[in-house]
Amino acid sequence: RKSIIRITTGSQSLDELLGGGIETLAITEAFGEFRSGKTQLAHTLCVSTQLPTSMHGGNGKVAYIDTEGTFRPERIIPIAERFGMDAGAVLDNIVYARAYTYEHQYNLLLGLAAKMSEEPFRLLIVDSVIALFRVDFTGRGELAERQQKLAQMLSRITKIAEEFNVAVYMTNQVIADPGGGVFISDPKKPAGGHVLAHASTVRLMFRKGKGEQRVCKVFDAPNLPEAEAVFQITPGGIAD
Ligand code: GTP
Numbered sequence: 604r605k606s607i608i609r610i611t612t613g614s615q616s617l618d619e620l621l622g623g624g625i626e627t628l629a630i631t632e633a634f635g636e637f638r639s640g641k642t643q644l645a646h647t648l649c650v651s652t653q654l655p656t657s658m659h660g661g662n663g664k665v666a667y668i669d670t671e672g673t674f675r676p677e678r679i680i681p682i683a684e685r686f687g688m689d690a691g692a693v694l695d696n697i698v699y700a701r702a703y704t705y706e707h708q709y710n711l712l713l714g715l716a717a718k719m720s721e722e723p724f725r726l727l728i729v730d731s732v733i734a735l736f737r738v739d740f741t742g743r744g745e746l747a748e749r750q751q752k753l754a755q756m757l758s759r760i761t762k763i764a765e766e767f768n769v770a771v772y773m774t775n776q777v778i779a780d781p782g783g784g785v786f787i788s789d790p791k792k793p794a795g796g797h798v799l800a801h802a803s804t805v806r807l808m809f810r811k812g813k814g815e816q817r818v819c820k821v822f823d824a825p826n827l828p829e830a831e832a833v834f835q836i837t838p839g840g841i842a843d
């Protein structure tokens with residue numbers, strides 16, 4: 604039986620909100636407005652996952668699927684230095700792939716699963732999980748097919764988390780809430796509908812605070828307290 608490993612986000616307050624960090628055998632989803640720090644957390648996790656477990660890391664490699672072209676390897680360097688790690692070695696342990704269509708994204712997952720059966724990975728990042736679906740299925744009449752393909756992709760991702768004891772960190776976009784009513788104070792909700800809601804173990808909502816400050820709230824989780832964490836985006840990655 605595999606046991607859960609918790610990987611630090613770089614922020615103690617965010618870790619506490621999550622019960623110790625992002626968990627293996629689970630899918631952590633982050634959604635929120637642009638520049639709210641979703642991709643910056645992905646970069647920080649690329650490094651912290653490689654820390655030994657005694658330092659709240661996962662002692663493993665990272666797989667990174669980038670659908671928006673926003674991964675910056677040079678960003679990894681100051682983050683690695685902050686954690687006292689060799690930046691070159693850290694970069695070598697990040698398997699990076701850019702996806703251009705939702706089919707490509709799916710095939711990359713198959714390839715990564717093969718790699719994970721050979722080497723110890725502890726984190727899979729998909730940034731963002733839904734962007735290509737929203738590009739590849741544009742028409743209203745295509746929504747049912749899009750959701751079906753999305754469900755297929757998410758089931759593959761869930762399998763990876765469970766088979767290889769990997770933490771999955773995936774980002775999502777926000778959409779205007781057409782229903783209104785429920786989201787009066789902020790008429791936005793995560794994209795992907797019930798299919799995505801069902802796949803995520805933990806859903807995090809990010810928003811901007813003052814300056815480099817960001818706020819994270821656990822969204823819709825019956826097993827976690829309705830609390831918020833404040834964190835910062837620093838040169839060394841996510842911090843308090
Ligand atoms: P979208 O993908 O556009 O939805 O946004 P996101 O939530 O992924 O935002 P992202 O994580 O890219 O955050 C962007 C913010 O991070 C910027 O507005 C900066 O405030 C901050 N940031 C990015 N790079 C650096 C950096 O090198 N140093 C510092 N201190 N902050 C940075």
Ligand code: MG
Nearest residue numbers: 641642643673
């Ligand atoms: Mg981003």
